[in-house]
Amino acid sequence: MTKRHVLGISGGKDSAALAIYMRDRHPELDIDYFFTDTGEELPEVKEFLDKLEGYLGKPIARLNPGRDFRFWLRQYNHFLPNPQSRWCTRMLKLKPFEEWVKPWLASGDEVTSYVAIRADEEYREGYSAKSDNLIVKLPFREAGINKAAVIDILESSGVGYPKYYEWRSRSGCTFCFFQQKIEWVRLKERHPDSYEAAKALEKDALEHGSPFTWSKGESLSDMEHPARITEIKAEYELRRLRQKARTPQNPLRPLKTGLEDIDDVYGEDEGNGSCLICHK
Structure with missing residues (x-):
C-alpha cells in the first residue's frame, strides 16, 4: 500500500494558503497539488496558479473534466445550475477529482486529501469520502487557523492574493451563480x-x-x-x-x-x- 497526499487548489485564498502552510510545515509529505479546470475560469485564476507553483516548487496538476460546461448544460435540458441543483459542481469539480484518485484507491493505496476549511467556518463540512482508503483532513480547523491567519500566511509568503480579489469575492467560473x-x-x-x-x-x-x-x-x-x-x-x-x-x-x-x-x-x-x- 502506498500512502498518497493530495491537496486541491481552487484559485482562492484559503486553498492557496493551505498549500503554502503544508509545504512549509510538513516538507516531509510529498503532496500532489491539483486544480480542476472547468474551461470557464477567470484569467486571473490561471495567473495566480502559475505564481503559486513557483512558491510550491512543483507543478499543480490541471484536471480536465473531459466534457465542458456547455456539454453538461445540454445534458441537463439547458437548465442553468443554481443553489438547488449544483450540477456544475458535481460534473466539473467533484467527478474529475474522483476519476483522478480512482486508480490509486482501486489499487489499495491510502489517499489523504487536505481541505482548506478554516477554524472560523463551523458551518462548512468537508468532502464526504466514498472510499474507506480516502481520508479527508482539515489542517486549518485542527490548528485553529482563521481568516486573519490565512491572510498572514499569504502575505508573509510573498504570494499574496489573486488579482480578482480587487473586484470579486470568490474564485470559480466566470459565471458562477453565487456572485453578487x-x-x-x-x-x-x-x-x-x-x-x-x-x-x-x-x-x-x-x-x-x-x-x-x-x-x-x-x-x-x-x-x-x-x-x-x-x-x-x-x-x-x-x-x-x-x-x-x-x-x-x-x-x-x-x-x-x-x-x-x-x-x-x-x-x-x-x-x-x-x-x-x-x-x-
Whole structure:
C-alpha cells in the first residue's frame, strides 16, 4: 500500500494558503497539488496558479473534466445550475477529482486529501469520502487557523492574493451563480467578453424553459442597463459602509476595501451559501 497526499487548489485564498502552510510545515509529505479546470475560469485564476507553483516548487496538476460546461448544460435540458441543483459542481469539480484518485484507491493505496476549511467556518463540512482508503483532513480547523491567519500566511509568503480579489469575492467560473450583482457588473467591466458569453448561455437556457437566471430574479440583459448598473453600485456601497461600521478597527491590520473583506454581507444579498468546492 502506498500512502498518497493530495491537496486541491481552487484559485482562492484559503486553498492557496493551505498549500503554502503544508509545504512549509510538513516538507516531509510529498503532496500532489491539483486544480480542476472547468474551461470557464477567470484569467486571473490561471495567473495566480502559475505564481503559486513557483512558491510550491512543483507543478499543480490541471484536471480536465473531459466534457465542458456547455456539454453538461445540454445534458441537463439547458437548465442553468443554481443553489438547488449544483450540477456544475458535481460534473466539473467533484467527478474529475474522483476519476483522478480512482486508480490509486482501486489499487489499495491510502489517499489523504487536505481541505482548506478554516477554524472560523463551523458551518462548512468537508468532502464526504466514498472510499474507506480516502481520508479527508482539515489542517486549518485542527490548528485553529482563521481568516486573519490565512491572510498572514499569504502575505508573509510573498504570494499574496489573486488579482480578482480587487473586484470579486470568490474564485470559480466566470459565471458562477453565487456572485453578487456587483460582481456581475464588474465582470462586465473587467471581462466584457465573458459577460456576453454568460448572457448568451442564459438566453439559450431561458429559451429552453429554464426557470433560472444567473442572478436570482434578474437576467443579465436587464442588469446591464446603465440605470440598473448605477443602482447596483449604490446598493453595494451602502452595504459596504454598513459592514465597515460594524467591523472593529485594528491599527495593526488596516481595513481593506476589497470584496473579500465583506463576507458577512452575503447574508443580506444573493451571495449567501456559496459553493463549498469552488469559492475557497
